[in-house]
Each structure stands twice: as C-alpha cells, then as structure tokens.
Amino acid sequence: MWAIEVENLCYTHSRGTPFEKAALQNVSVKIARGQTAAIIGPTGSGKSTLVQHFNGILAPQKGTVKILGRNAADKAVRTGLWRQVGLVFQYPEQQLFEETVYDDIAFAPKNLGLSKEEIKNRVYRALNDTGLPENILTRSPLSLSGGLKRRVAIAGVLALQPEILVLDEPTAGMDPVSKKQFLNTLKKLQQRNDITIIMVTHSMEDAARLADWVLVLDDGRAVLEGTTREVFKQAHKIISIGLDVPVEVKTMLKLRQRGIPVRSDVLGLDEAVKEIVKVKEQLKKPGG
C-alpha cells in the first residue's frame, strides 16, 4: 500500500496577486509504506511546498494528493492528517514554547487527547528515540543549546508516533558529529518501527546514507526519481542542477573520465573501494 500518492500536483504561491510564483508544476510521486524516501533539490525547488501537502498544511490547488489512501482534497481529511503524519519543519527549535522540556514534548500527545499515563509513555519513548537524557525533562527548552533544542523539537513530533514522519532539512546547520548521530537515530527508528520516513534535504550524502528511494526536484518539477542507486547512476544530472554528489561518487566519475570503467552508482565508501579493487584486478588479468 502507498503511504503517499501524488498525481500532477501544481501549486502557486500568492495566487492571483502580482507576487505570484509557481512552486510545483505537475509533480507526481508515489512513496510506499515503510520506505525511507529522500526528496532532494536546490533551494527554491519546491521541496518544502511539496511536503507541506503531506500533512494537510497546504491544500492541493491542482492534481490529487492521497495520504494513506485518503484524498487530501477533502478538508475533513486534511484537518485530521497531523495525527498520522508528523512534520518536522526547518529549524524546528523555533517552535519550542513550554516551560519545561517535558511539557513541550507532551504538547502534541495532549492535543491527541491521550490519557496522562499514555502521554508519559510517549514522552519517555520519544526521549529515548532521540537519545536525550532524562534529566533534561525539567529544564526550560529555551535554555538549551541549539543542538539539544533541535532534538527536543524532533522528539515533540515523534511523540505523536506518526505513521509517516516527514523531516524538512533536519540536519541543516548541524555539526558533522551530531549529524552522524542524528542519521543513526533515524536509521534505528526506521528499523524498529513500521514507519515511513520522508526526508527533505539538499545533501546527496544524507540521501545515500539513509534513503532507499529518491526524488529529485528542480524548479518545481520532478527531474529524477527511483531507487537511490538508480538515481546515482545519473550523477551528472544531479550535478547539472547545482547539487553536490558524495565524494565517492565524484571520485568514480573522475575515474570514468580517465577511461577506467568503474560503476558510478556506489553507495558509501566501502562499496567504492570494493569496486575500484575489483576493476583493478580485472584490468590486470588479460594482459593489461
């Protein structure tokens, strides 16, 4: 079953004013349940606009959006979508407002109308999932460091225990260590739960590390789509719209330019090393 089905979606910002701007043009996407998908594209390519359709923040202007089989054109469906689709916005630390971290993480479950006991369970589980220490619960979220704030904010969405988790540039502005930690957190989440994760990013590296399926957007249009490996095969296309590809893919492309027939669709350094060794052996054998 599909988690997300988008067909010919168009969206124009400030429609009907002199400041009109087309953000999405005829975008069609299908994301299966339980998958981890990455939506990548340069700044202003419509990534954020697209994912805001997934939890009912934006209503489709043209085309259809179906979330977990239900049509988001229906307002009643849209207003209930936040219960199934957790959306973590860019710089989510800006949304913290409660006096304690506990209350802030509990905000969404409280809005779900759960029992006190269940709310507590969910807060502790979200805390655990994001790797936050328990002694943080009584502190004020506004007094925390930037990295901790971000994790608290993400925990606040995880506490919804959504079927689909959408993260809009979750690693923007993170240092490499916390970035790695965070991606590992997502990886654990993806293994343990039957959860669909959709990550918006402009980093191919993040996509390579985590996603099994990738959609590339440019200027409001879907330009590439497929499994991560399939998309990486067309690395030149990704580069041509101004995105960076992982260093191992770049290396392979350079090698190919010099006439060494290595595959360029490698995911991760280990694979790249194996491929180079393999090709080297092959070149040695028949009198090369």
Add this chain to the structure above:
Amino acid sequence: MLGHIPLGQFIPGHSPAHRLSPVSKIVIVIVSAVGIMLLPGFYGLLIAGGYLLLMMLFTGGTAVYAFKGLKPLWILIAFTFIFQALAVPGEPVFTLGAFDVTRQGLEKAGLMTGRLLFLVLLASLLTLTTSPIGLTRGLEKLLSPLKKFGLPVHELAMMMTIALRFIPTLINEAEVIIKAQRSRGSDLTRGNPVDRIKALIPFIVPLLAGSLRRAEELAVAMEARCYRGGNNRTAMKQMKMGRIDFAALTLALLFLLISISARLAGW
C-alpha cells in the same frame, strides 16, 4: 494568508515622482494635506481633485495602485459619509427612521468624504513612490533641527527603518510557527474563549523569542561594523535637492496659497 497585507507598499520606478527627494516629497504631502483641508466648498474639491490628478500624472502609472489600495477603506469612507449626513442639523430632505437627512448634512458629508479620499490618495502616492528607507531618511533630515533640543532624531529614524525592515521577516516567521504548531495539533477554533486565548501561547512565545533573538543578532552585527549612532555619520547616497524638487515644491506652495486665499475670500 498573512503575506498579502499591503503594508505601505512601495512600487519601484523611475518616474519624476520617484526621483524627487524624499524630503521634498514629505514637505509636499504635508503642504498639500493642509491645502486640501482648507479648500472650502464644492469648487474647492474640484480644485483639489485637479491638483491630485496633476500629481498622479508624474508618477508614471504607479498611481493606479493608489486607487486599488482604497478598497479596504470603503467601510471607513461610507461610515464618514453616513455619520456626517445624519449629524448635521438643517433643512430636511428626507427622513431615515428617527433621523432627518438634511441638505446641509449631505453637503458636509460629501465634502468630508471627498477630503478623506483625497488625503488617503495623497498619502499613498508618497508611500507608493518612496522606499521605506528613503522615507525614514527624509524624515530624519526634516527633523534634524530638533537635535538641538536633545531629540535623538537619527536613532528614532534608525528604529523606524529596522521596524519596517523586519515586518516581512516576522510575518514569514509567524507563518512558519503557525504551520509547525498546527502540525502538532494546536487548534485555535476549539473550546471557550479562555481556552482560545490560552491556545495562542504556542504561537506568541516562539514569535517573541524569535524577535528577541533577531534583535540581539542585529545588535551584534551592527556593533561588529562599528555602528555608534548618528554623530558625524555620512550617507552613501546623498539626498540632493534638484531643479525638479524646487519645481514640485513651488507647485505645492502655489496650491496652498490658492486654498488659503479661497478660504479667506469665504467661498
């Protein structure tokens, strides 16, 4: 949503009105506003209308937006008309419930609404053709004699510039926060009035925190560039008065002169 409020919208252009110095434009607007208020009677309105039309000819088509901007004001204008028409005693034309609508009332109402309309149009001509920064700099220059009396003119102008600059930023930020909290299930349309006011907290606290953070960042950025107030500060773009400014000012003064003489002559 929030993004469509035209807040003193500025439309860039190269018309004579755009090229006027902000200082002279502010003076012209003040002088013309006094003139419009002084001009008596129906003929006065005609003259004021003609004068405004003449001004609009120099805005290179930008004036069209002034009329579009009137739309949200029609309630105010209608209210002014009705209130004036009912409040003035005199020779009754027809009766509306307990009120008599008088000939004098209608005349007065027509005059007041006409003036109100003209004043709004006049003010929007200024904001349409002058960038917010130009406006504040013009104001700063005009008020600079008050420095002698200890008024921190430069600082006031700087505050105004910053406030104007951050309106769109804060609107954007508010939009994002509204979306983020709605994604966590906050709902402003549920419950009794007390609940609804409480439901505003998730929006107001982050917005306030954000503004404070921005203010701090801005202060640091300004200090890092050695900003230290208005003393001995020079401007990158000098505001010079040209021939066009004197011509426009002369026209405005002429208009004021006409209205004063009309008023004194007792039209």
